[in-house]
Amino acid sequence: MHNRMNIGIGRHILWTVLAGMIFLYSSCDNYSLLEKQEESFLKYYAVDIDDNTGTVVIQTTDGYAILSNFENVGGKDMILIITDQFGRQNPGYPVFFGTDRDDHGYSMIQVDNGYLISGSSTDATRKHGYLANISHDGTVLWDNVYSYYRDLEFRDACLTDDDLIITGYAKVDPGDMDAIIFKTSATGDSIWIRYYKMSDRNDVGEAIIETPGPP
Template identity: 30%
Template sequence: MKHLYILLFILPLIGFGQGWEQMFGGDEDDVGYSVQQTTDGGYIITGGTENNGQNIYLIKTNETGEEEWSQTFGNSFLFGGWGSSVQQTTDGGYIITGTIQGVGGNNDICLIKVDDEGTEEWLETFGDDDENDEGYSVQQTMDGGYIITGETQSFDVIENSLYLIKTNENGEEEWSQYSYGSVSEYGGQTGSSVQQTNDGGYIIGGSNLSESSESMDMYLIKTDNNGNEQWSQTFGGDYNDWGFSVQQTSDGGYIFTGYSFSFGNVDVGSEIYLIKTNEDGEEEWSQILGGVGHDFGYSVQQTTDGGYIITGYTESFNSINGDVYLLKTNENGEEEWSQCFGGSGYEEGYCVQQTIDGGYIITGLIESDFVIGQDVYLIKTDSQGNVTSTIELPTPQSKRELIKTTNILGQENTTIKNQPLIEIYDDGSTEKKIVIE
């Protein structure tokens, strides 16, 4: 079916709607790993920047994605760190976790609390200075403290192990746990995502090296309020399957995403792996999503209609070097629509959230011809994943005749679809349209 829309103008970023794109950074590489809509309708983003050394990058924007302020945190060494997760706190400030270079030259997990203007209030680090530890996810807890997950090589663990840390409101450690379940002699266990559950415990999503197949499995762990394991589940096949994002769903179960080399087009590469479990972590259904190339799922959230929104990366769908991938499913994980974003370079989406207007906000990285190095990529879409939207008007009726159709560069083309075109008539008038199939 063809739908005809007449546009009031045809600039690359067409107005009227809820969609826009913004980029942030300098001449070196910058990346956004986490985004959240703030109480004022704007957005807070964290990631990393290599301008003036590699440091944690924090950006606050207004509701249209225009920067209000930004801050960097690190030790100004060649390698300073990066921010992996950010959340607005109940006092209007922000909490960030990530990785920072410790005094011994190795990586430590860091927890940074800032006020509503990004000014540091305190910074805490966790882990052994002689080993590498990395923080991937943080959430403020019901008691005003914080829960963090990541991975550790401290505590005489083999290679790396999942790490769970609970702090008070000042970032001081109350307890920590590591090496859940059966850890392979080769290590290979990580926590990528953590959330406090309705019962006051915690759900952690990550990956674990299987001792039987010597490949990675998606790994889901439920703990009590002191971090003691209540149950764990693994998901995957004979090859590597990686888990990145988990959320408790409205029915008390869990939605978990990552990517799989075990299922789908295994001869081509990976596919997005989406798993829905009950409250005990038992699989209710799973879906393999994507196209004919590599597809990765990094972030998932349940939407207000009971479905799910996922972002990640795709090399399918005529992607040149890889694009940001946004995919919406129904409550059973069946695809409703998908969108790709990016240019001629390499783009990835690392975090997605539904916004208060029913659209979506995504952050990641963009590397295209018009960008020096990599930049933080911030994308706001409407409820259907569109960055641009249009107003539909009735087609004027007249006796004029169409002479030719061109694109916005003036090149004649009569089969243009899904992009702006100009129709030129014998009376000298023109119409600007998009035909969408």
């Protein structure tokens, strides 16, 4: 009698453990899709990288694009992750990119050939503006570093006609931060830069959008 009870209890424990393992596996598997995930989900990406922080997420035609910043032994770089509409990471991602300096991405927009990331690249003496264009398949098409002032940092960008319009700040040494608008071609070639000093304090352009012209 006791042996049968022990066997029954043992089987119950075994099935409970197996059910828990199956649930845990399905929850952690990045490519699995539970019925309730059609309404809500929680996913983790690049979990083996320390100090990995998601900075920007935008909706794409068939999912999401995530810009993340992380710090490694060699410095600070960026990660691009593309997912489907349920947060499942696309094959070939994440993509790591950046320079041999300390890089930080602040914004990301979708352009015809992929994604444009704007931010900064810092060396031992100054901060430079940074732009990168990454294709839909994760290829870095081009990235440029811009140096016009003591410090230059890009915070946001928008696409207008065939050109890029970027905002952020520039700092003349010595001096305060001045908000800027910087125009480049679609491939990052400099066209002009304007700065706006609106006070005796630090002024930073945080976001930029295209507005309609006069009727």
